[in-house]
Amino acid sequence: MASLKLRNVAKSYGTVQVMSGINLSIGDGKLVVFVGPSGCGKSTLLRMIAGLEEITSGTISIGGEVVNDVIPSQRGVAMVFQSYALYPHMTVYNNMAFALRQAGSAQDEIDRRVRAAAESLQIKDLLNRHPRQLSGGQRQRVAIGRAIVREPEVFLFDEPLSNLDAALRAQTRVEIAELHARLNTTMIYVTHDQVEALTLADNIVVLNNGRVEQVGTPMELYHCPANKFVAGFIGSPQMNFFSDEAELNRLASVLRIELEETSTLGVRPEHLFLCDAGKSFVSGALRIVEQFGEYDLAYLTSKGGVDFIAKVPPESIRGERGQILGFTAVSEHVHVFNEVGLRAR
Secondary structure: OOOEEEEEEEEEEOOEEEEEEEEEEEOOOOEEEEEOOOOOOHHHHHHHHHOOOOOOEEEEEEOOEEOOOOOHHHOOEEEEOOOOOOOOOOOHHHHHHHHHHHOOOOHHHHHHHHHHHHHHOOOHHHOOOOHHHOOHHHHHHHHHHHHHOOOOOEEEEEOOOOOOOHHHHHHHHHHHHHHHHHHOOEEEEEOOOHHHHHHHOOEEEEEEOOEEEEEEOHHHHHHOOOEHHHHHHOOOOOOEEEOOHHHHHHHHHHHOOOOOOOOEEEEOHHHOEEEOHHHOOEEEEEEEEEEOOOOEEEEEEEOOOOEEEEEEOOOOOOOOOOOEEEEEOOHHHEEEEOOOOEEOO
């Protein structure tokens, strides 16, 4: 295991700065997830940690050692890519053994590590197959196994499940969580999938436009987002925002909270509850209802023209399109953001 520290790390391509002032501390044995929209810098930051991208300024330390000038193979990290990047002409065994052979490891040590990793990942019966004979999930396990055999201090995962179907993603996500529990090794995991972030992470790093917006546990980010961006990015469906002046006055009055003129109110779909339209926190005209079995999602438009979503019990809405429905909320679940988007309450 090893801790990881980034101090004022920046990355520029010519005059274009893509990462700026990144400061992070990741403790031994933690599983930290980088999330953010496409183009926010998640994979770039991961590649800088791996040494596959040079940093423009700042320092990266692994296990207390600054590794700015250390080549990737000597950093004590192993990376699992979005594409499996397996050698098609090699068997599973030889794919997993390749890096150890290149490093000059003894054959008995190679065999011990490969078979131990295969046992852990439940692919010991696949060692003599070639990648073309494997399913997508099996190939991803081989790619993870290839990283495990190196016994790195830090594992780096770059959107490893994005090529899998939904059911296989869920299964492999659980396997990665179990793998982390067994190995107790520092892991950094990049994804755009909130479910992966919320279910896997000890801590989440939310990135946007090359900057860190917030770092915290999944529940800290869910309950206490630092700003509108984090509030809108964490949670599915995303948080509803209300900023129409007339609606704000009504909402503030019902909830008995004070607002500035430029405030925005945010409330998550699961924190809206059906009530009489005349006594509601917010009301809206029904557009459509999506049924998911255990819950329904109602899509509505408020009088002020704001589209919002309510997560309600199954089959609790039987109205037709255009029907006005009212919703209430408790003030503890309503967030207030100031004029620059920072959370004020």
